[in-house]
Amino acid sequence: MGVSLIQDSKILIVKVGSSLVTNNGQGLDKGAIAAWAQQISALVKQGKQVVLVSSGAVAEGMQRLGWKKRPVEINELQAAAAVGQMGLVQMYEQCFAQHGLHTAQLLLTHEDLADRKRYLNARTTLRTLLDLNVIPIINENDTVVTEEIRFGDNDTLGALVANLIEADALIILTDQQGLYSADPRKHPDAVFINFETAGNPELETMAGGAGSAVGTGGMLTKILAAKRAANSGAHTVIASGREPDVLSRLSQGEAIGTHLQAGKIKIVAKKQWLADHLRLGGKLVLDDGAVNVLCKEGKSLLPIGVVEVIGQFERGDVVACVDAHGKEWARGIVNYHASEVRRIMRKPSSEIKNILGYAEEKELIHRDNLVLL
Numbered sequence: 425m426g427v428s429l430i431q432d433s434k435i436l437i438v439k440v441g442s443s444l445v446t447n448n449g450q451g452l453d454k455g456a457i458a459a460w461a462q463q464i465s466a467l468v469k470q471g472k473q474v475v476l477v478s479s480g481a482v483a484e485g486m487q488r489l490g491w492k493k494r495p496v497e498i499n500e501l502q503a504a505a506a507v508g509q510m511g512l513v514q515m516y517e518q519c520f521a522q523h524g525l526h527t528a529q530l531l532l533t534h535e536d537l538a539d540r541k542r543y544l545n546a547r548t549t550l551r552t553l554l555d556l557n558v559i560p561i562i563n564e565n566d567t568v569v570t571e572e573i574r575f576g577d578n579d580t581l582g583a584l585v586a587n588l589i590e591a592d593a594l595i596i597l598t599d600q601q602g603l604y605s606a607d608p609r610k611h612p613d614a615v616f617i618n619f620e621t622a623g624n625p626e627l628e629t630m631a632g633g634a635g636s637a638v639g640t641g642g643m644l645t646k647i648l649a650a651k652r653a654a655n656s657g658a659h660t661v662i663a664s665g666r667e668p669d670v671l672s673r674l675s676q677g678e679a680i681g682t683h684l685q686a687g688k689i690k691i692v693a694k695k696q697w698l699a700d701h702l703r704l705g706g707k708l709v710l711d712d713g714a715v716n717v718l719c720k721e722g723k724s725l726l727p728i729g730v731v732e733v734i735g736q737f738e739r740g741d742v743v744a745c746v747d748a749h750g751k752e753w754a755r756g757i758v759n760y761h762a763s764e765v766r767r768i769m770r771k772p773s774s775e776i777k778n779i780l781g782y783a784e785e786k787e788l789i790h791r792d793n794l795v796l797l
């Protein structure tokens with residue numbers, strides 16, 4: 425394989441995992457953090473824009489609190505994250521200051537990105553910071569999220585941030601050289617994967633869980649993150665954060681790590697936001713004809729094609745469009761409340777006014793507010 429996919433990238437998301445940042449849970453690795461800060465600063469001085477997504481809050485909090493075992497209770501994990509996050513941002517601020525750059529802390533939750541207004545706010549703030557040559561340091565807001573609403577791993581968060589600001593590349597730095605045909609900790613003869621297409625389903629069968637006691641996602645979340653990042657046109661590189669000058673060398677065109685190339689088709693920004701919803705309010709079960717009209721003919725969803733409504737939602741919520749087997753084909757912003765949809769489903773749009781006493785729109789989901797998956 426020839427040159428690095430990210431040689432010409434202008435906007436980069438760099439994600440660093442817990443085991444790297446905290447030296448496998450031993451405490452913040454100042455040498456490693458200083459080295460990434462030095463390379464990122466050089467890239468910024470060349471005119472690139474870089475966002476850092478950093479894990480390590482829980483691992484560093486545990487170290488500071490003297491806890492040897494990762495707690496199971498969510499409140500203890502949240503407490504550890506709150507303590508550790510202080511250490512993380514202090515260290516980043518110190519290291520970037522050496523190169524004359526400011527840093528900014530952004531702690532995000534899934535709800536921040538699911539709500540359209542907050543999503544747009546987060547995007548504007550991030551772009552403003554980048555235009556000011558400030559390095560945004562992002563982590564999940566662990567202290568306020570519960571198990572049900574967590575991103576859970578920062579690989580996903582990194583991809584969502586890549587989608588948010590339409591980055592050119594996502595670089596995931598971890599404790600392996602990249603992706604192997606199987607977990608190299610368990611299969612020493614596994615083969616290294618240099619170059620693949622992001623979203624190739626075969627990759628998912630190669631990836632195993634987290635390798636260290638402090639990492640959470642393992643390789644699968646990295647593969648899925650690459651697939652998600654590719655939706656907005658970002659290539660992904662998975663590489664070792666311990667490789668000397670890894671970021672500088674990648675941006676100079678050296679093909680280090682596993683390169684997962686994005687395809688040419690890019691989902692436009694609003695549809696990207698729809699596709700990025702990790703949890704949805706409700707589901708519309710469609711008949712086969714409606715699935716066909718949506719997926720093959722590119723039309724809007726009308727009430728006549730809906731056979732069942734699952735869950736509760738308001739007008740304006742994002743809902744899933746599934747078939748009779750539960751497979752999700754599309755999702756979009758619904759024009760009617762769940763109780764209204766239950767009354768107008770299976771009916772032609774011309775009857776909406778008679779049934780409800782008013783007709784906001786003839787479509788349940790307009791094509792412009794719908795994304796196919």
Ligand SMILES: Nc1ncnc2c1ncn2[C@@H]1O[C@H](COP(=O)(O)OP(=O)(O)O)[C@@H](O)[C@H]1O
Nearest residue numbers: 441442598604606607632635639640641642643
């Ligand atoms: N196919 C694979 N190739 C490489 N690493 C793999 C694979 N499957 C599982 N892994 C494991 O994934 C680990 C990296 O994920 P994780 O521990 O979550 O790190 P991070 O903290 O960087 O996110 C590796 O240490 C490795 O043991």
Ligand SMILES: N[C@@H](CCC(=O)OP(=O)(O)O)C(=O)O
Nearest residue numbers: 442480481482577578640641
């Ligand atoms: N928000 C958590 C991140 C957990 C996480 O995703 O860890 P990793 O698998 O190391 O990227 C923390 O800072 O501890």
